[in-house]
Amino acid sequence: MLGSGDGPGVGGPDAGPVSVRVGMVGDASAAALLHGQLISEGFLSSLGSRFLRRLYRRIACASGSFLLIAEGGGSTIGFIAGSVDVGHLYRSFLLRDGVAAGLSAPVRLVSALPRVLETLNHGRGGDGPAGGELLAVAVDPSWRGRHVGGRLVEGFLGELERRDLHAAHVVVGADNATAIAMYRRSGFSPTRSLEMHRGTRSVLMETVVPSRAMPDAGPGS
Numbered sequence: 479m480l481g482s483g484d485g486p487g488v489g490g491p492d493a494g495p496v497s498v499r500v501g502m503v504g505d506a507s508a509a510a511l512l513h514g515q516l517i518s519e520g521f522l523s524s525l526g527s528r529f530l531r532r533l534y535r536r537i538a539c540a541s542g543s544f545l546l547i548a549e550g551g552g553s554t555i556g557f558i559a560g561s562v563d564v565g566h567l568y569r570s571f572l573l574r575d576g577v578a579a580g581l582s583a584p585v586r587l588v589s590a591l592p593r594v595l596e597t598l599n600h601g602r603g604g605d606g607p608a609g610g611e612l613l614a615v616a617v618d619p620s621w622r623g624r625h626v627g628g629r630l631v632e633g634f635l636g637e638l639e640r641r642d643l644h645a646a647h648v649v650v651g652a653d654n655a656t657a658i659a660m661y662r663r664s665g666f667s668p669t670r671s672l673e674m675h676r677g678t679r680s681v682l683m684e685t686v687v688p689s690r691a692m693p694d695a696g697p698g699s
């Protein structure tokens with residue numbers, strides 16, 4: 479367990495406390511469901527729930543990658559995925575899940591292939607951003623605005639610190655003002671604008687670890 483809170487802004491008398499814990503392989507379905515329903519940017523959602531389930535299973539068990547789960551009211555209300563070695567994650571996904579994942583979404587995968595290759599290519603070479611990468615985060619709409627997202631980002635940064643990493647980055651859609659505001663609140667700053675997928679503007683945001691999160695960023699900060 480990474481922490482739990484029941485102070486102002488997290489949970490509340492009617493919602494109950496929220497806790498954040500490390501996700502296991504058995505949490506992959508819940509993370510895939512939230513990703514498919516709530517994350518429209520990027521192309522992964524278009525590959526379907528079985529593909530996402532395999533991907534999150536791999537994230538939960540590949541060395542150097544991790545999944546954190548937020549729970550409230552007895553169910554999974556959010557997740558965050560991170561990696562300190564995205565190259566290893568993608569290689570192990572391709573090697574161990576590639577065929578099955580391809581079979582679960584053959585037509586969609588072929589049409590998404592250019593964006594898959596752009597993603598695999600992202601961060602390659604020595605000039606990529608340093609440190610751990612925040613891969614995805616989502617919070618159930620009925621739990622938003624209570625610092626659950628902030629708590630998950632805080633958990634992600636804590637995992638990096640535990641692994642002795644000193645920097646973190648995230649690529650976020652330039653039009654995702656809510657996520658950009660949340661990352662800023664957790665200490666990230668925009669460092670570069672980029673076009674990871676042709677025609678889609680993204681922003682690279684980076685922070686040092688431990689981050690200089692803004693004060694009062696919620697309980698546990």
Ligand SMILES: CC(C)(COP(=O)(O)OP(=O)(O)OC[C@H]1O[C@@H](n2cnc3c(N)ncnc32)[C@H](O)[C@@H]1OP(=O)(O)O)[C@@H](O)C(=O)NCCC(=O)NCCS
Pocket residue numbers: 516517519613614615616617618621622623624625626627628629650654655656657659660661663694695696
């Ligand atoms: C982005 C997301 C995870 C935020 O979750 P959340 O639990 O509502 O976020 P928090 O309550 O922790 O908010 C943290 C900070 O983000 C900012 N923020 C949150 N919601 C905001 C909104 N609707 N408008 C502007 N800023 C907002 C605020 O600065 C807030 O801090 P404050 O309340 O102290 O001012 C959630 O909106 C979500 O799941 N979005 C869809 C998925 C997504 O876009 N993921 C990111 C790309 S992978």
